[in-house]
Structure formats: structure tokens, C-alpha cells
Amino acid sequence: MSGFGANAGEFVSTAGSVRGAADPVRDDHSKKIGDLGMGQADFGKAHGENFQPYQEAMTKISKCVASMADAMDDFAERLEKTGSGYDWSDAEAADTVGKSGGN
Numbered sequence: 001m002s003g004f005g006a007n008a009g010e011f012v013s014t015a016g017s018v019r020g021a022a023d024p025v026r027d028d029h030s031k032k033i034g035d036l037g038m039g040q041a042d043f044g045k046a047h048g049e050n051f052q053p054y055q056e057a058m059t060k061i062s063k064c065v066a067s068m069a070d071a072m073d074d075f076a077e078r079l080e081k082t083g084s085g086y087d088w089s090d091a092e093a094a095d096t097v098g099k100s101g102g103n
Contacts, residue, residue: 008083008084009083010083011079011080011082011083012079012080012083012084014079015075015076015077015079015080015083016076018072018073018075018076018079019072019073019076021072022069022070022072022073022076023069025065025066025068025069025072026065026066026069026070029065030062030063030065030066030069031062033058033061033062033065034058034059034061034062034063036055036058038051039051040052
């Protein structure tokens with residue numbers, strides 16, 4: 001019977017990659033979506049009344065994007081904790097085996 005292996009360092013490394021990907025999503029993309037840099041006049045006379053609903057929708061999308069980045073950070077934190085758990089579990093198992101007298 002064979003088990004499976006888990007590399008705690010890989011969990012932590014992956015968490016760093018996920019967190020690194022979340023930062024530009026939150027800090028750059030979300031802000032650019034929410035701040036269009038345009039106003040009602042940019043929609044023209046025929047479509048000007050549609051600017052407000054459009055801006056409201058873009059603000060909601062911006063919040064969704066920021067929320068996704070927050071979820072990515074949460075996932076990264078959980079990966080780090082999982083990696084730490086494997087380190088602790090392995091150390092605890094080694095200690096238990098050592099104390100069992102089967103040197």
C-alpha cells in the first residue's frame with residue numbers, strides 16, 4: 001500500500017504565487033474598471049442618459065474584481081496554513097516514532 005506525499009514548501013510557494021497574482025488584480029485592474037476617466041458628456045448627446053447606469057455597473061464589477069482578489073488572498077493564506085500543518089504533522093509523527101522505542 002502506498003500513500004501520498006505533500007511538500008510543505010510547495011504549498012507555501014504556491015501561496016506566494018497566488019498572492020502575487022492577486023495584488024495587480026486588486027491594485028490595478030479593479031481601480032481601472034471603477035474609474036473610467038469619462039463622464040456623461042463622453043457618451044454623447046444621444047446616449048448621455050445611459051452613462052449613470054453604465055458607471056454604476058462598472059463600479060459593481062470593480063467591487064467584484066476586488067472581492068475576487070480578496071478571495072485569492074484568503075486561498076493563499078489557507079495554502080500557507082496547510083503547508084505549515086504538514087510540517088507540524090511530519091515533525092510530530094517523527095517525534096512519536098522516536099519515542100516509541102523502536103530505535
